[in-house]
Amino acid sequence: MKTITFYSYKGGVGRSLALSNMAIKLSQLNKKVFVIDFDLEAPGLQFKFEEDYEHLKNKCQLGLVDYIHGFANENILPESLEDYTCELRAKNINDTNIQFLSAGNFEQNDYWRKLATTKWSQLFYSKNSYGIRFFLDLKAKIEKEYNPDYLLIDSRTGITDISGITLKIFADEIVILAVNNTENLFGTNKIITSLTSSENELLNHSPKIHFVLTRLPFPKEPEEKAQEFTILKRWEKEIFKSSNGKIQDVSIIHTDKQVNHKEIVKIGDKAKVNTITYDYLNLFEKLIDGNLSSENETKFEAEHLFNKALVEKDSLLKLELLNKAILLDPSRYEYFKERGFTYFLSRQIDQAIGDFSRALEIKPGDTICLLYLGNLFYNKQDYQKAIEYLTQIDYQLAWKSLLLGMAYNNQGNPQKAEECFTEGIQHNPEDPELRNARADILRRKGNYEDALIDIYKAIELAPDKGIWFATLAEILLNMGKKEEFYLNFNLALSKNINESQLRSAKDLYAKLKDDERFLELLEKYQLDINEILKD
Numbered sequence: 001m002k003t004i005t006f007y008s009y010k011g012g013v014g015r016s017l018a019l020s021n022m023a024i025k026l027s028q029l030n031k032k033v034f035v036i037d038f039d040l041e042a043p044g045l046q047f048k049f050e051e052d053y054e055h056l057k058n059k060c061q062l063g064l065v066d067y068i069h070g071f072a073n074e075n076i077l078p079e080s081l082e083d084y085t086c087e088l089r090a091k092n093i094n095d096t097n098i099q100f101l102s103a104g105n106f107e108q109n110d111y112w113r114k115l116a117t118t119k120w121s122q123l124f125y126s127k128n129s130y131g132i133r134f135f136l137d138l139k140a141k142i143e144k145e146y147n148p149d150y151l152l153i154d155s156r157t158g159i160t161d162i163s164g165i166t167l168k169i170f171a172d173e174i175v176i177l178a179v180n181n182t183e184n185l186f187g188t189n190k191i192i193t194s195l196t197s198s199e200n201e202l203l204n205h206s207p208k209i210h211f212v213l214t215r216l217p218f219p220k221e222p223e224e225k226a227q228e229f230t231i232l233k234r235w236e237k238e239i240f241k242s243s244n245g246k247i248q249d250v251s252i253i254h255t256d257k258q259v260n261h262k263e264i265v266k267i268g269d270k271a272k273v274n275t276i277t278y279d280y281l282n283l284f285e286k287l288i289d290g291n292l293s294s295e296n297e298t299k300f301e302a303e304h305l306f307n308k309a310l311v312e313k314d315s316l317l318k319l320e321l322l323n324k325a326i327l328l329d330p331s332r333y334e335y336f337k338e339r340g341f342t343y344f345l346s347r348q349i350d351q352a353i354g355d356f357s358r359a360l361e362i363k364p365g366d367t368i369c370l371l372y373l374g375n376l377f378y379n380k381q382d383y384q385k386a387i388e389y390l391t392q393i394d395y396q397l398a399w400k401s402l403l404l405g406m407a408y409n410n411q412g413n414p415q416k417a418e419e420c421f422t423e424g425i426q427h428n429p430e431d432p433e434l435r436n437a438r439a440d441i442l443r444r445k446g447n448y449e450d451a452l453i454d455i456y457k458a459i460e461l462a463p464d465k466g467i468w469f470a471t472l473a474e475i476l477l478n479m480g481k482k483e484e485f486y487l488n489f490n491l492a493l494s495k496n497i498n499e500s501q502l503r504s505a506k507d508l509y510a511k512l513k514d515d516e517r518f519l520e521l522l523e524k525y526q527l528d529i530n531e532i533l534k535d
């Protein structure tokens with residue numbers, strides 16, 4: 001069992017986010033992971049896993065504070081950790097569940113009472129204090145009962161007894177994180193000096209230390225890169241000095257708008273992969289450093305190829321990377337899904353269908369796969385197949401309602417189409433495409449008043465979209481308002497719509513095929529009436 005403690009002198013540096021990224025990546029590689037939330041005054045590590053793991057609240061009523069309080073105040077030392085530990089269940093069926101020892105049920109007043117009344121002096125300062133042995137026993141229980149490959153600890157901030165335990169007793173390796181300010185520099189130097197001083201070693205134990213500078217804006221301009229280089233060299237010099245040369249490497253985890261607005265895990269399945277993801281992956285490599293089995297090394301290599309593919313703009317190079325990743329690890333649905341996206345964008349419909357179908361076999365019910373398969377079969381004009389996939393989607397997505405309604409309409413079932421558009425609008429009232437689609441159905445029914453309400457709403461929501469003005473023009477033409485038709489049709493053409501966008505109302509435009517004013521307008525914008533009217 002390899003134990004890694006994540007520590008920061010101050011909060012707000014992304015410590016818990018870094019830990020959760022490492023835990024998720026290990027889980028993706030099917031390693032057994034045990035996580036402890038030792039940040040007792042500011043608990044909540046489980047929130048970092050919400051997107052990718054299910055946290056069973058009703059089974060996690062006790063935690064670390066209860067365990068410590070029971071021993072320090074009541075001399076109770078349970079034989080098992082079962083009542084204090086819960087499981088974070090991976091939503092991705094390919095990932096391993098994570099065992100979790102939370103700080104406790106901090107939503108209850110009893111948590112804070114126990115934290116405030118715990119006899120810390122009994123643990124650390126009394127004549128016969130048992131603090132060190134108590135925590136060594138806790139670590140031994142974890143190893144015996146759960147046998148994890150990795151124990152990851154989210155440490156208390158500051159220089160305290162608990163942070164000392166997590167750093168000097170528990171850890172085989174330590175990740176120290178800091179942001180670029182004087183306060184963090186002072187505290188980080190203090191803790192590194194303490195950890196690397198031989199006279200402060202406990203149990204002849206000297207953990208390996210990694211230092212990470214976080215929350216630096218990603219540099220885009222040359223002057224920003226030069227500024228980052230200066231900052232990095234300053235920290236490297238300080239860390240080298242305070243560690244007596246034992247720490248020479250400084251890693252960086254940049255920040256972006258997503259992290260600024262919401263603590264978002266960058267490695268997880270739902271993450272939007274970007275350069276920041278690679279910062280976490282680089283840290284992950286340093287922490288693993290040859291500790292993966294040959295099977296997991298293969299999976300890790302596949303993950304590297306996959307992540308490179310996600311940021312590759314050249315579609316051919318992207319496909320090459322994804323092909324290699326799938327050859328190394330054909331068990332991950334994300335690889336097939338991403339290759340499906342790539343085929344979809346390059347209009348290779350059959351290949352895209354094959355990959356989304358394979359992804360769906362690995363992860364049945366995946367909403368995105370069902371949605372894209374519905375779209376692909378719609379494009380192939382296999383409307384029944386499109387309907388079969390789209391109706392499996394539980395979520396009320398605007399795109400689902402739109403595609404499903406259009407599929408029904410093309411099958412000759414406008415009533416069912418209208419129902420789909422109406423249901424979609426109920427859940428997505430600000431979606432202009434649904435409004436436009438229903439307006440067209442209502443126009444065909446002769447319900448011009450309601451059709452106008454929908455199309456004016458669509459124009460209000462997205463005034464630059466030419467197709468809305470074409471639909472408005474079509475409604476007005478049906479109402480016999482020819483001058484208003486020409487006014488709005490001209491406006492639609494000026495917004496660069498094409499023949500295929502007008503084809504859904506070709507029965508209406510067929511009545512104008514001999515109208516000189518109409519034909520002159522088409523000629524002005526280089527549109528061909530025959531292209532509009534063709535089947």
